[in-house]
Amino acid sequence: MKKSNKNLLISISVAAAISLGLSACMGESPKSAEKTSNETKKSELKKAIDGGVTYSVSNGKFGTYYVNEDAHSGKINFGRKPTKAEYKEWNSDVMANGEGLPEGEGSVEDGEEVYEAKCVMCHGDFGSGGGGYPSLAKGNAYELQKTLKNQRIKPDTDGPVRVFGTYWPMASTLWWYIKDAMPHPQTGSLSDDEVYALVAYILNINEFEIDGEEVDDEYVLNREKFLKIKMPNANGFEPNITGPDAPKNIRAYYSNPANFGAQKVKPAERCMHDCQEKTVKVVYIKNGGISDFHPPLSDKRDLPKEKKDNANFDAAKAYADNCAMCHESGAAPARGDKDGWSGILEKGLDNVYAAAIKGTQAGMPAKGGSSLSDNEFKTVVNYLVGKK
Amino acid sequence: MDNKKSQQDIDMSTRRDFFRRTAALGITALGTTSIMASEDGHDSILKPTKWGTTWGDPVTKNLYGVPSKYEHNVTRRYTKLLASGNFRASIAVTPIQESKGIITPNGLFFSRSHGGVAHIDPNEHMLMISGLVKKPLVLTMKELMRYPSVTRTHFIECPANGGQEWRGPQYNSLQFAKGFMSCAEWTGVYIKDIIKDLGVDPKAIWMLAEGGDSSKMGRSIPMEKVLDDAMIVWGQNGENLRPEQGYPIRLLVPGWEGNLCVKWLRRLDFATDPWYCKEETSKYTVLKPTGKAIQHFYANEVNSTVVSPSPEIDWSDLKDGDTVEIEGLAWSGMGTITGVDLSFDGGKNYVEAKLKGLVLPKCWTRWSYVHTYKKGEELLLTSRAMDDAGYIQPTIDQETLVVGVEAVYHRNAVETWKVEKDGKITHVEVRSQLEQKPNGELVIEGKA
Numbered sequence: 001m002k003k004s005n006k007n008l009l010i011s012i013s014v015a016a017a018i019s020l021g022l023s024a025c026m027g028e029s030p031k032s033a034e035k036t037s038n039e040t041k042k043s044e045l046k047k048a049i050d051g052g053v054t055y056s057v058s059n060g061k062f063g064t065y066y067v068n069e070d071a072h073s074g075k076i077n078f079g080r081k082p083t084k085a086e087y088k089e090w091n092s093d094v095m096a097n098g099e100g101l102p103e104g105e106g107s108v109e110d111g112e113e114v115y116e117a118k119c120v121m122c123h124g125d126f127g128s129g130g131g132g133y134p135s136l137a138k139g140n141a142y143e144l145q146k147t148l149k150n151q152r153i154k155p156d157t158d159g160p161v162r163v164f165g166t167y168w169p170m171a172s173t174l175w176w177y178i179k180d181a182m183p184h185p186q187t188g189s190l191s192d193d194e195v196y197a198l199v200a201y202i203l204n205i206n207e208f209e210i211d212g213e214e215v216d217d218e219y220v221l222n223r224e225k226f227l228k229i230k231m232p233n234a235n236g237f238e239p240n241i242t243g244p245d246a247p248k249n250i251r252a253y254y255s256n257p258a259n260f261g262a263q264k265v266k267p268a269e270r271c272m273h274d275c276q277e278k279t280v281k282v283v284y285i286k287n288g289g290i291s292d293f294h295p296p297l298s299d300k301r302d303l304p305k306e307k308k309d310n311a312n313f314d315a316a317k318a319y320a321d322n323c324a325m326c327h328e329s330g331a332a333p334a335r336g337d338k339d340g341w342s343g344i345l346e347k348g349l350d351n352v353y354a355a356a357i358k359g360t361q362a363g364m365p366a367k368g369g370s371s372l373s374d375n376e377f378k379t380v381v382n383y384l385v386g387k388k
Numbered sequence: 389m390d391n392k393k394s395q396q397d398i399d400m401s402t403r404r405d406f407f408r409r410t411a412a413l414g415i416t417a418l419g420t421t422s423i424m425a426s427e428d429g430h431d432s433i434l435k436p437t438k439w440g441t442t443w444g445d446p447v448t449k450n451l452y453g454v455p456s457k458y459e460h461n462v463t464r465r466y467t468k469l470l471a472s473g474n475f476r477a478s479i480a481v482t483p484i485q486e487s488k489g490i491i492t493p494n495g496l497f498f499s500r501s502h503g504g505v506a507h508i509d510p511n512e513h514m515l516m517i518s519g520l521v522k523k524p525l526v527l528t529m530k531e532l533m534r535y536p537s538v539t540r541t542h543f544i545e546c547p548a549n550g551g552q553e554w555r556g557p558q559y560n561s562l563q564f565a566k567g568f569m570s571c572a573e574w575t576g577v578y579i580k581d582i583i584k585d586l587g588v589d590p591k592a593i594w595m596l597a598e599g600g601d602s603s604k605m606g607r608s609i610p611m612e613k614v615l616d617d618a619m620i621v622w623g624q625n626g627e628n629l630r631p632e633q634g635y636p637i638r639l640l641v642p643g644w645e646g647n648l649c650v651k652w653l654r655r656l657d658f659a660t661d662p663w664y665c666k667e668e669t670s671k672y673t674v675l676k677p678t679g680k681a682i683q684h685f686y687a688n689e690v691n692s693t694v695v696s697p698s699p700e701i702d703w704s705d706l707k708d709g710d711t712v713e714i715e716g717l718a719w720s721g722m723g724t725i726t727g728v729d730l731s732f733d734g735g736k737n738y739v740e741a742k743l744k745g746l747v748l749p750k751c752w753t754r755w756s757y758v759h760t761y762k763k764g765e766e767l768l769l770t771s772r773a774m775d776d777a778g779y780i781q782p783t784i785d786q787e788t789l790v791v792g793v794e795a796v797y798h799r800n801a802v803e804t805w806k807v808e809k810d811g812k813i814t815h816v817e818v819r820s821q822l823e824q825k826p827n828g829e830l831v832i833e834g835k836a
Binding site: 045048049050051052053054055063064065068071072073074075076077078079080081082086087090091092093095096097122131132133134148149150151152153159160162164167168169170172173176177180181184185187188236237238239241242243244246247250254257258259260261262263264265266267270271272273274275276277278279280281282283284285286289290291292293294295297298299300301302303304322325365369 | 457458459460461463465466467469471472473474475476477478485486502503516518523524525526527528531532534535536539540552555556557558559560563564578580581585593594596602603604605606611612613616617644654655657659661662663664665666669673674677678679680681683684685686687689700701720721722723724726727729734736737738739748749768774775776778779780781782783785786787788789790791792793794804806816817818819821822823824828832833834835
């Protein structure tokens with residue numbers, strides 16, 4: 001099982017020499033060779049798949065760490081075999097070739113219905129995103145895939161569009177991710193058919209075609225059609241990670257610093273004087289930058305402020321921060337929606353409090369996903385249902 | 389819950405202190421300091437102190453200790469700009485400006501989750517090892533922790549550390565500019581020690597690591613790394629992991645993207661192909677100006693920062709002629725730090741700094757340079773690290789010319805603090821303006 005890396009035992013000094021040409025030094029270099037503080041001898045360093053080096057245990061030591069080599073013989077074993085049912089339950093991954101993808105079907109129309117009920121509150125109308133939640137579509141994926149070369153190097157330029165249709169290499173990712181990790185407050189709650197329907201809807205808003213057929217409003221997706229999806233940006237990634245040569249390809253890619261913006265240099269030959277491009281300028285933070293820090297930055301050693309008591313609690317702000325996302329988007333009754341609330345309040349306010357604090361099957365997360373206290377949250381419920 | 393409890397303790401003791409002081413000393417307003425200096429000297433020395441003359445807490449209080457209440461500003465911080473609206477797919481970052489040595493305390497270790505911080509019952513939690521192995525395995529936590537343990541000190545860095553600043557500086561803060569990382573002493577087991585006897589098929593060149601939290605976060609990891617130094621860890625700085633770090637177990641992939649260090653780990657699966665997980669396709673990929681994106685970009689490359697001074701803890705209180713230590717951190721996920729250079733002019737000219745303390749592979753390394761401060765001087769402090777894999781930190785121009793400004797991840801170009809005339813520190817970048825050719829290639833604007 002241990003991989004043979006003999007052909008990779010290239011000493012690091014050789015590697016550094018090969019890459020000399022990449023040094024961008026424009027001036028003089030230090031006179032003496034850099035002393036290395038690393039205890040590992042250079043000849044012991046092996047080149048790793050990631051472009052770096054790895055270390056091995058020798059004479060009971062791993063660098064500065066001591067090792068009891070007897071403990072790592074592989075003779076120590078615990079545990080048991082999983083049952084078939086256990087394996088099946090957890091083996092939920094869907095691979096790019098369709099392995100793990102169950103049979104099922106769902107229409108764009110059904111998908112839109114599930115989307116409006118369970119997804120729109122975060123992902124927005126037609127997958128527009130917002131509020132820190134990802135966009136699912138921005139329009140025609142085939143056209144927008146061409147934006148991936150866009151670089152915002154000047155003000156007021158458009159950036160690349162990186163959504164499912166324009167960017168992702170594989171469709172399997174979407175199916176698997178929705179099934180296992182969505183909807184975010186209640187993951188694993190969608191049936192296979194609901195997932196097919198949602199995927200159909202997301203393909204629809206990305207204006208996809210499958211096998212020459214437009215994924216229009218009438219489209220019904222199933223396993224067979226799913227496996228024919230061709231992602232517009234399937235060839236947009238490097239290095240090549242498919243097939244048995246993947247490790248070799250990855251290693252080759254990261255052995256060339258020019259591929260990923262890295263610089264190699266012999267320590268003694270690194271630039272010490274006049275090392276910048278002549279064109280550089282000092283660039284300052286523009287428009288105040290980002291300073292929305294919580295809690296605000298401070299290095300003071302003082303006593304913490306007393307916590308606000310309940311009387312000062314701002315229910316309106318807590319509502320806006322934690323609840324409005326669903327309650328003002330149509331996914332749940334809004335503030336002031338008397339008809340919407342009258343039926344619910346018939347169950348008694350205490351039951352409404354309890355449901356709000358614990359969460360509900362209908363999708364309301366416990367305390368709306370906030371970290372408010374029970375009493376604070378009751379104040380928010382009062383604010384929402386219109387009770388003084 | 390524990391945090392809440394300790395916050396209550398702090399609140400209560402604060403209140404008690406308030407009553408005690410107002411009663412005993414008759415101070416009229418909080419906020420005016422009771423410590424005064426006079427010609428005779430300082431009251432802190434001349435007068436008895438409250439803590440020097442009265443009982444402290446009994447040892448029965450805070451059986452799990454909490455920091456001094458005066459340290460309440462030393463805390464993780466978050467910004468809404470890096471969060472889903474519900475703060476469950478978000479990050480809270482480490483106050484690097486307050487870091488000591490090379491270990492981050494567990495309560496300050498940066499916290500990133502994709503479905504919130506899960507609270508797992510270790511008695512119920514299992515690890516399953518499956519796929520292309522002759523002997524698939526289920527382990528209870530108790531069984532897992534009987535394997536021979538290994539203790540190693542490694543940093544974990546989110547590859548989006550500094551990822552908001554590709555187009556220019558954004559944060560006047562070390563905590564937010566570089567705090568998507570922390571360093572700890574981890575205890576766990578090498579995965580190679582568990583799977584040696586399981587009969588892994590030689591065709592299995594990939595391993596899936598998957599979490600048991602609500603996000604089921606997964607990543608594909610090449611077998612070569614699994615058989616090198618990848619670990620399953622349960623210990624962090626001498627105690628079991630905190631929930632924010634994946635209690636009871638997480639993956640540790642030394643030097644590689646923090647995202648690969650899957651928390652709340654429940655499954656390792658082996659296969660002939662990678663899984664194209666959501667976090668290795670839609671995210672954690674580096675889009676270049678060519679329109680091609682780097683996928684499976686594993687190692688956090690050689691990097692460094694000046695830690696003292698910082699925008700948070702500056703030099704505005706220094707006097708002319710004071711000799712101060714400029715201190716910083718350097719780290720590389722590709723090997724061991726071999727040296728750090730420091731520039732006072734934004735990276736035009738460099739001098740060698742000294743390394744201090746332990747220098748370990750894939751670990752934070754402290755460095756130092758002694759400087760005599762001239763009141764009113766303006767400096768551009770830039771540090772530049774090297775590692776034993778032969779890499780040196782690139783300039784911003786060198787890095788962006790290759791990967792552009794839309795990469796989001798893996799930004800390791802040199803960083804610059806400007807020391808202003810009044811000793812305050814401003815985050816700046818020293819770089820050229822770029823332009824893009826029709827084929828996508830980036831070039832420096834105006835370079836002859």
